[in-house]
Amino acid sequence: MVAGYNTISMGSGRKEFHPKKDRPGLEDYIKEAGQGTLKMIGGAQNVDECVIGNFMASRFNRQANLAAFFPFIDEGLRYKPAIRVEGACGTGGLALMSGIKSILAETAEVVLAVGFEVQNTVKAIYCADFLAPAGWAAMRKDGHAYFFPGQFSERAGAYFEKFGREMTRKGFARWYRNAIENARLCPTAQEYHNTTKDLEAAAMVEPNAKAFLENLTALDCSKVSDGASAIAIMSEEGLKRCGIPVSDAIEVVGFGQVEEDITKPPPDKTALTTMKQAVSNALDFAGITIDKVATAEIHDCFTVAGIMAVEALGLAEHGKGPEYVIAGNTARDGKFPINTTGGLIGWGHPTGGTGVHMAVTLWEQLKGRAGAAQVNIPDDRPYGLMANMGGDDKTLVSIVFKK
Amino acid sequence: MTYEERLQHVSVLGAAGKMGSGILLLTAVEMADLSLKPGNKGKTFVLNAIDMSDEALAGVMRYLRAQILKIAEKKVNALRQIYTDRRDLVDNDEIIAQYIFDVMNVVRPTTRLEAAYDSNLIFEAIREDSALKVKIFSQINQNNPKQPWFFTNTSSIPITVLDEGAGLGGRIIGFHFYNPPAIQKLVEVIHSKQTLKEVDEFALAYAKNLRKIVVPAHDIAGFIGNGHFMRDILYAVEVVHILMDKGMSIAEAIYATNRISQESLVRPMGIFQLIDYVGVDVCSFIMFVMNPYTKDEEIHSKLLDKLLEQGIKGGQYSDGSQKDGVMKYEKGRIVAVYDPLKSEYVPVSQMQAAVEAKLGAMPAAPAWKAVVGNKAKDEILKPYFTQLKSADTLGAEIARNYAKKSKEIGKHLVASGVAYNDADVNTVLLTGFFHAYGPINEYMD
Numbered sequence: 101m102v103a104g105y106n107t108i109s110m111g112s113g114r115k116e117f118h119p120k121k122d123r124p125g126l127e128d129y130i131k132e133a134g135q136g137t138l139k140m141i142g143g144a145q146n147v148d149e150c151v152i153g154n155f156m157a158s159r160f161n162r163q164a165n166l167a168a169f170f171p172f173i174d175e176g177l178r179y180k181p182a183i184r185v186e187g188a189c190g191t192g193g194l195a196l197m198s199g200i201k202s203i204l205a206e207t208a209e210v211v212l213a214v215g216f217e218v219q220n221t222v223k224a225i226y227c228a229d230f231l232a233p234a235g236w237a238a239m240r241k242d243g244h245a246y247f248f249p250g251q252f253s254e255r256a257g258a259y260f261e262k263f264g265r266e267m268t269r270k271g272f273a274r275w276y277r278n279a280i281e282n283a284r285l286c287p288t289a290q291e292y293h294n295t296t297k298d299l300e301a302a303a304m305v306e307p308n309a310k311a312f313l314e315n316l317t318a319l320d321c322s323k324v325s326d327g328a329s330a331i332a333i334m335s336e337e338g339l340k341r342c343g344i345p346v347s348d349a350i351e352v353v354g355f356g357q358v359e360e361d362i363t364k365p366p367p368d369k370t371a372l373t374t375m376k377q378a379v380s381n382a383l384d385f386a387g388i389t390i391d392k393v394a395t396a397e398i399h400d401c402f403t404v405a406g407i408m409a410v411e412a413l414g415l416a417e418h419g420k421g422p423e424y425v426i427a428g429n430t431a432r433d434g435k436f437p438i439n440t441t442g443g444l445i446g447w448g449h450p451t452g453g454t455g456v457h458m459a460v461t462l463w464e465q466l467k468g469r470a471g472a473a474q475v476n477i478p479d480d481r482p483y484g485l486m487a488n489m490g491g492d493d494k495t496l497v498s499i500v501f502k503k
Numbered sequence: 504m505t506y507e508e509r510l511q512h513v514s515v516l517g518a519a520g521k522m523g524s525g526i527l528l529l530t531a532v533e534m535a536d537l538s539l540k541p542g543n544k545g546k547t548f549v550l551n552a553i554d555m556s557d558e559a560l561a562g563v564m565r566y567l568r569a570q571i572l573k574i575a576e577k578k579v580n581a582l583r584q585i586y587t588d589r590r591d592l593v594d595n596d597e598i599i600a601q602y603i604f605d606v607m608n609v610v611r612p613t614t615r616l617e618a619a620y621d622s623n624l625i626f627e628a629i630r631e632d633s634a635l636k637v638k639i640f641s642q643i644n645q646n647n648p649k650q651p652w653f654f655t656n657t658s659s660i661p662i663t664v665l666d667e668g669a670g671l672g673g674r675i676i677g678f679h680f681y682n683p684p685a686i687q688k689l690v691e692v693i694h695s696k697q698t699l700k701e702v703d704e705f706a707l708a709y710a711k712n713l714r715k716i717v718v719p720a721h722d723i724a725g726f727i728g729n730g731h732f733m734r735d736i737l738y739a740v741e742v743v744h745i746l747m748d749k750g751m752s753i754a755e756a757i758y759a760t761n762r763i764s765q766e767s768l769v770r771p772m773g774i775f776q777l778i779d780y781v782g783v784d785v786c787s788f789i790m791f792v793m794n795p796y797t798k799d800e801e802i803h804s805k806l807l808d809k810l811l812e813q814g815i816k817g818g819q820y821s822d823g824s825q826k827d828g829v830m831k832y833e834k835g836r837i838v839a840v841y842d843p844l845k846s847e848y849v850p851v852s853q854m855q856a857a858v859e860a861k862l863g864a865m866p867a868a869p870a871w872k873a874v875v876g877n878k879a880k881d882e883i884l885k886p887y888f889t890q891l892k893s894a895d896t897l898g899a900e901i902a903r904n905y906a907k908k909s910k911e912i913g914k915h916l917v918a919s920g921v922a923y924n925d926a927d928v929n930t931v932l933l934t935g936f937f938h939a940y941g942p943i944n945e946y947m948d
Binding site: 223225226228229232237240241242244245310 | 583594596
């Protein structure tokens with residue numbers, strides 16, 4: 101993969117964001133990201149196929165038939181094959197998988213993958229309606245007003261009960277601090293302008309069940325974001341065609357794409373079992389163990405998901421995630437930096453774009469292109485890993501990249 | 504009659520006005536919430552929104568819808584519980600839309616006073632005109648067989664005058680909301696000489712359900728809120744004259760007084776801005792109503808008269824933005840001050856430097872925003888007022904005297920029997936006027 105491009109993740113937190121003022125539409129985001137990548141690969145004529153990932157434009161923007169936006173990005177994409185994929189918040193990962201499979205099937209040498217979501221068209225309370233179909237619709241009626249946050253608040257509650265509330269909440273707070281500190285180093289991040297002094301203290305404020313959730317505060321949640329990301333997926337032949345040296349690209353060395361039954365509750369509320377499976381598949385495919393990985397982009401839609409993801413990756417034992425995070429291991433100067441530009445909580449979570457954003461960030465990190473957000477990639481650990489999740493641990497894509 | 508039965512048929516008089524529309528909103532929500540209780544299925548709840556103009560009623564229905572939407576969005580979690588049996592309502596937006604319908608469905612807008620003839624409870628928020636209120640109360644009382652209760656929102660007329668004038672036999676209580684009723688937490692409750700015990704009990708229950716803070720006041724014109732506010736205005740006018748004697752023009756003096764009463768006293772608004780907010784005409788009218796009942800005191804301002812003669816009224820547009828009054832506003836900022844001697848607005852930019860030079864250096868006051876709601880506000884205010892006490896400038900002297908006068912007015916309200924105690928005076932100013940500290944304090948001692 102090569103030529104990654106992220107737009108700004110727009111929404112609350114950005115100085116230029118004002119909920120009552122006009123903002124760019126999905127067309128602007130798609131076009132900016134798509135053109136950003138096309139420019140780096142020598143233009144649209146080099147592209148064989150396109151894939152666009154989006155979760156819920158049909159409700160956020162009253163827009164479907166999204167593959168037909170490729171010729172809008174660039175006239176050169178007219179009459180080329182394109183598809184749209186959807187897997188809730190795991191959509192971006194599915195877009196990447198679709199491209200990877202086209203390359204593996206040798207039906208394409210160059211695939212343009214775009215992922216986006218433009219969510220600030222409605223208030224958060226209606227945003228919750230639009231995101232709820234990531235879970236089983238039959239559960240919605242009796243769910244929380246903020247359906248998904250409600251589900252993860254339950255998970256947090258279960259984790260508190262099993263492993264202790266105080267240590268876990270401290271782990272959440274440290275997770276939040278890392279996310280914001282990393283976002284401050286990335287100009288496209290939604291929390292780039294964040295100036296809060298004591299981040300952990302802010303995150304330790306008690307949750308208010310009446311106003312929001314029983315076990316999580318707003319700071320435990322990912323952002324409501326407008327944004328798009330794009331990347332090119334290529335064979336070596338494709339790289340040649342685009343005149344890009346192999347050394348500019350990161351290699352896909354393994355992936356795990358896993359689905360769990362949407363109608364079933366999680367087998368263990370304190371663990372992301374499907375993510376664990378996907379990551380394990382990806383690592384096995386790549387023939388490596390987690391200790392060869394230098395950094396990861398993981399799906400922290402909530403702090404509690406971040407903590408449980410650390411365990412799903414095998415970095416910490418079940419129940420020890422909070423301690424691992426509190427010790428600073430996942431911070432940018434730690435043993436295993438995670439979400440180096442802020443992740444879903446710090447950089448933002450334009451739902452359908454997040455998986456693509458993860459790949460773009462890993463491309464930047466593994467190739468030394470991450471600017472102020474660059475972390476150390478040791479030579480003996482030349483791998484990066486992403487884990488993108490759709491729904492409550494239902495649709496999972498994990499990909500291992502090599503420097 | 505139980506609390507719920509009482510609220511099954513209600514009328515709001517003056518429902519399209521600033522106060523009436525807020526009372527209508529709160530009552531509609533309370534009634535709809537009762538109607539949605541499982542035990543109340545099939546019972547009807549009727550709230551007449553009575554006002555004189557169809558156009559204004561159409562406007563108030565738009566206001567209601569917008570406000571109920573906000574309320575519903577805030578309590579959507581509770582609403583999901585309330586509508587748990589409505590399996591057809593799944594998304595938040597469906598639940599919110601249903602709630603808006605259910606609240607609006609209680610309200611019957613009408614220009615016919617006769618609608619109130621069937622009500623158990625009448626909220627009144629019409630013009631501050633004692634004779635008009637008595638006339639309407641009598642008319643309803645004579646034609647309504649239900650012996651209705653009257654909740655008047657008067658801010659200045661003694662309740663006993665209305666009770667006796669309309670022959671209500673104690674079926675009346677002063678239930679004085681603060682503006683805007685939907686937001687302000689304070690309600691002053693005032694008894695007439697004969698207010699019935701059950702009316703009082705209902706009033707307290709109703710206030711509690713609306714999550715209001717109740718402060719009882721004695722039945723003396725102006726009660727606590729306007730008792731302080733009107734005298735505060737009269738003192739501000741005195742200050743204007745003092746500053747004019749020191750060589751300021753009247754516009755400069757008004758500007759200076761407004762700034763000192765806001766910044767140096769750490770209040771949310773200066774006194775002349777507050778007059779504009781309430782309306783010059785309304786302030787003047789409240790004084791007119793209060794004056795006959797205040798002995799040894801002249802509650803009347805020639806300056807307000809002069810402003811009104813020149814058409815300077817203030818008040819707000821229907822969207823809540825400030826109309827020009829004693830001062831001119833651009834996006835909420837004060838940009839000019841009216842000079843009633845020259846009948847023109849003088850831009851602030853023309854006089855600011857001169858006024859500041861005349862007032863002299865002022866100790867840096869904490870911003871009202873930083874103090875109000877701050878648990879440690881005493882630690883911010885004490886050192887500030889200590890500095891103010893020792894500052895040797897005209898501005899500091901004016902500010903000190905202003906603070907002392909405010910305390911004196913508060914003390915007078917207790918001494919003259921309007922308020923039961925110092926704490927009640929402070930509560931009214933803290934909650935009804937959003938002051939950061941009560942006027943009865945020891946900062947200036």
